[in-house]
Amino acid sequence: MYVLTRLASALSLLMCAVLSLPGYANNIDEQRFAKLQAAYVYNIVKFVQWPTENNNTAFNICLLADQKTPLFTYFLKGLQQQKVSGRAVQVHLINGAEAEDAAHSTIVSNCQLLYFTREPQSAGWPIIAAFSDQHVLRIAAPGAAPNRYSLIDLVLEDSRISLYLNAQALPDFTLPLSPSLLNITKRR
Amino acid sequence: MTGSLSRKVFLSLLAVASLAMLLVLVPLNWNIYSSHTQQLETAVQSQGRILADMSTATILFDQPQSAETILASLRESSDIVSATLFRLDSDTAELTVFASYGDGAQALPFTPDAQGKSLFTDNMLHIVSPVLIQQSPVGYLYMQVKLDRLQQQITRGLALAAFAFAVALLVTLWLAHRLSHRLLRPVHELIAVTSAVAQTKDYSRRVLQTFEAETGELVASFNAMLHVIENYDTERKEKEAQIEQLNRDLEQRVEQRTKQLSDSVQHLKDTQLKLVEQEKMASLGSLVAGVAHEINTPVGVAMTAVTHLNYLTEELKTAFAKGSLTKSAMERTLADLQETTIITLRNLERAAEQVRSFKMVAVDQSNEELRQFNLKEYIENVVISLRPQLKRTTHQVVVDVPEHLQLNSYPGVYSQIFTNLIMNSLIHGFANIDHGTITIQAMADEEHLQLNYYDNGRGIAAAVKGKIFEPFVTTNRQQGGSGLGTYILYNLVTQVLKGRIDLVDDVQQGVHFAILLPFAQVAVTSDSH
Numbered sequence: 144m145y146v147l148t149r150l151a152s153a154l155s156l157l158m159c160a161v162l163s164l165p166g167y168a169n170n171i172d173e174q175r176f177a178k179l180q181a182a183y184v185y186n187i188v189k190f191v192q193w194p195t196e197n198n199n200t201a202f203n204i205c206l207l208a209d210q211k212t213p214l215f216t217y218f219l220k221g222l223q224q225q226k227v228s229g230r231a232v233q234v235h236l237i238n239g240a241e242a243e244d245a246a247h248s249t250i251v252s253n254c255q256l257l258y259f260t261r262e263p264q265s266a267g268w269p270i271i272a273a274f275s276d277q278h279v280l281r282i283a284a285p286g287a288a289p290n291r292y293s294l295i296d297l298v299l300e301d302s303r304i305s306l307y308l309n310a311q312a313l314p315d316f317t318l319p320l321s322p323s324l325l326n327i328t329k330r331r
Numbered sequence: 332m333t334g335s336l337s338r339k340v341f342l343s344l345l346a347v348a349s350l351a352m353l354l355v356l357v358p359l360n361w362n363i364y365s366s367h368t369q370q371l372e373t374a375v376q377s378q379g380r381i382l383a384d385m386s387t388a389t390i391l392f393d394q395p396q397s398a399e400t401i402l403a404s405l406r407e408s409s410d411i412v413s414a415t416l417f418r419l420d421s422d423t424a425e426l427t428v429f430a431s432y433g434d435g436a437q438a439l440p441f442t443p444d445a446q447g448k449s450l451f452t453d454n455m456l457h458i459v460s461p462v463l464i465q466q467s468p469v470g471y472l473y474m475q476v477k478l479d480r481l482q483q484q485i486t487r488g489l490a491l492a493a494f495a496f497a498v499a500l501l502v503t504l505w506l507a508h509r510l511s512h513r514l515l516r517p518v519h520e521l522i523a524v525t526s527a528v529a530q531t532k533d534y535s536r537r538v539l540q541t542f543e544a545e546t547g548e549l550v551a552s553f554n555a556m557l558h559v560i561e562n563y564d565t566e567r568k569e570k571e572a573q574i575e576q577l578n579r580d581l582e583q584r585v586e587q588r589t590k591q592l593s594d595s596v597q598h599l600k601d602t603q604l605k606l607v608e609q610e611k612m613a614s615l616g617s618l619v620a621g622v623a624h625e626i627n628t629p630v631g632v633a634m635t636a637v638t639h640l641n642y643l644t645e646e647l648k649t650a651f652a653k654g655s656l657t658k659s660a661m662e663r664t665l666a667d668l669q670e671t672t673i674i675t676l677r678n679l680e681r682a683a684e685q686v687r688s689f690k691m692v693a694v695d696q697s698n699e700e701l702r703q704f705n706l707k708e709y710i711e712n713v714v715i716s717l718r719p720q721l722k723r724t725t726h727q728v729v730v731d732v733p734e735h736l737q738l739n740s741y742p743g744v745y746s747q748i749f750t751n752l753i754m755n756s757l758i759h760g761f762a763n764i765d766h767g768t769i770t771i772q773a774m775a776d777e778e779h780l781q782l783n784y785y786d787n788g789r790g791i792a793a794a795v796k797g798k799i800f801e802p803f804v805t806t807n808r809q810q811g812g813s814g815l816g817t818y819i820l821y822n823l824v825t826q827v828l829k830g831r832i833d834l835v836d837d838v839q840q841g842v843h844f845a846i847l848l849p850f851a852q853v854a855v856t857s858d859s860h
Contacts, residue, residue, distance in 0.1 A: 183392070186391050189391075189465060306392065321384075321388065
């Protein structure tokens with residue numbers, strides 16, 4: 144727990160340090176931005192009250208991205224081996240082509256968090272419907288066009304990442320969200 | 332006194348009521364104060380915890396504006412002076428101000444921990460709540476709450492309590508006054524009646540006022556008690572009157588009896604004196620009889636001798652007238668005459684001597700005159716005077732008295748003393764004893780004459796010893812003993828000679844009378860002295 148906290152704090156500080164640099168949005172390094180996104184995702188997870196009956200299974204974070212995206216690497220480095228509510232985190236990459244096949248795979252069906260890097264439909268990801276489970280937290284990455292599937296959108300505003308809450312998607316997500324998180328999210 | 336009692340009752344009631352009120356109000360106020368304090372602390376802690384929870388995401392996602400917005404909600408709580416949100420650096424454990432509200436960012440007054448802390452200072456409550464994410468602190472919320480309202484509430488509570496106390500005190504004063512007056516009024520009535528009864532002894536007085544409940548019973552009991560006392564007093568007075576009458580009767584009776592007794596005593600004294608006189612006369616008569624008897628012999632012999640002398644003289648006269656007187660007859664007659672004359676003379680001398688001796692004793696016994704005499708000779712004369720009684724016995728009288736002991740005293744008293752003692756020994760001590768011995772000793776020193784009288788007779792019965800000198804004490808009343816001998820003896824020694832006589836119990840057989848006489852009374856003129 145202590146390690147997890149320290150990681151969260153470190154990521155926060157990193158985020159602050161990075162985001163506090165002027166003109167960061169234009170000059171930011173892609174890798175560091177990927178780390179920042181991983182930190183945000185990991186911290187958002189903490190504000191959700193996850194079911195406890197599956198404590199022995201892994202907590203699966205599924206990254207819906209292209210094969211070549213560096214995000215996956217940094218998600219793996221930053222989040223693999225971490226724990227959420229006592230469950231070990233496992234990061235999975237699901238690209239557009241595989242998504243068709245993964246629709247029926249065990250991994251896809253067991254994802255607890257889905258991180259969009261693009262607008263699903265524009266990428267031709269009809270499988271997105273498979274993730275419409277009410278217990279799957281769907282977060283959209285900065286730059287990914289806001290879509291009707293994501294519950295929380297990370298939006299880059301004034302060199303800072305802001306959190307937006309999709310009120311339309313809120314009824315589809317039935318796990319309790321912390322008021323503290325809701326308090327800092329903006330409404331879309 | 333009654334005022335004091337009333338004041339004591341009043342003050343006691345007041346003190347008890349005040350104490351009771353204080354016992355209630357002080358803990359109540361303290362409880363209210365504690366309750367308010369605890370309530371405020373709990374409320375602020377709860378508020379701080381909620382705000383800290385709400386601020387978690389702002390710290391984690393670096394949203395100070397959101398934090399400021401959250402803290403701004405505190406403006407609804409006018410008591411909260413300031414709130415400061417600190418972010419915790421997990422590496423350095425340093426705290427940096429993340430957001431603040433009110434009087435600007437305030438430094439923490441103490442080191443915070445994961446459980447949070449609270450602290451009361453003079454007029455401020457300091458609350459620190461941890462900002463936790465998954466039970467680990469990522470920051471702290473520090474709030475300062477002024478205690479003005481709490482103090483106002485407490486002051487108001489105290490004012491209310493004081494007001495309640497004052498009102499209660501006034502009510503208590505009124506009640507205490509009324510109660511003490513009501514309780515003590517019967518007491519005052521009782522005191523008034525009691526004082527009146529004590530002063531006048533009039534037990535017919537009563538407490539006439541009626542009272543309620545126990546006081547009424549008390550008054551009724553008191554009246555009942557007075558009734559009982561009145562009855563007792565009446566009875567007592569009657570009894571006292573009876574007793575006084577009895578006393579008067581008794582006094583009269585005692586007076587009568589005393590008079591009778593006095594008459595009896597006087598009669599007894601007269602009788603006693605008469606008896607003593609009779610005893611003396613009897614003694615004197617006995618003495619005279621003894622003297623007559625003693626003188627009778629020499630006088631008889633002298634008479635015979637004189638008769639014979641007369642015969643011889645007639646015979647000589649006849650012979651001379653006839654002329655037949657011969658020389659030898661003359662010589663024979665003269666020899667007879669001479670012998671007869673000598674016999675006559677000797678017997679007359681003996682009679683004269685006895686008469687002289689008896690006369691001395693008899694005269695001394697009848698006339699108590701002061702004169703000088705030789706004690707030894709006088710005692711021997713007394714013994715001689717008792718020869719008629721002694722010569723019929725073989726008893727012996729030893730007079731162990733210094734030869735030249737001269738006294739200037741009352742010889743008749745001594746005669747009576749020793750006559751009595753010797754006669755007592757002869758009659759009582761030597762009864763049925765053939766050879767008794769009486770010893771009379773006399774010793775003189777510069778202050779006293781000590782006379783000891785001993786006999787070796789039967790002694791005196793133990794029952795009589797203690798009262799031997801009392802009148803009419805005798806063991807020989809059947810033989811005519813009057814019982815006055817030792818009584819006369821005692822009176823002679825103590826009254827006439829101013830000495831003392833004791834029956835000394837120091838001999839194995841017989842009696843020992845010790846007579847101690849002062850020289851002032853005996854005026855010794857002994858050559859030995």
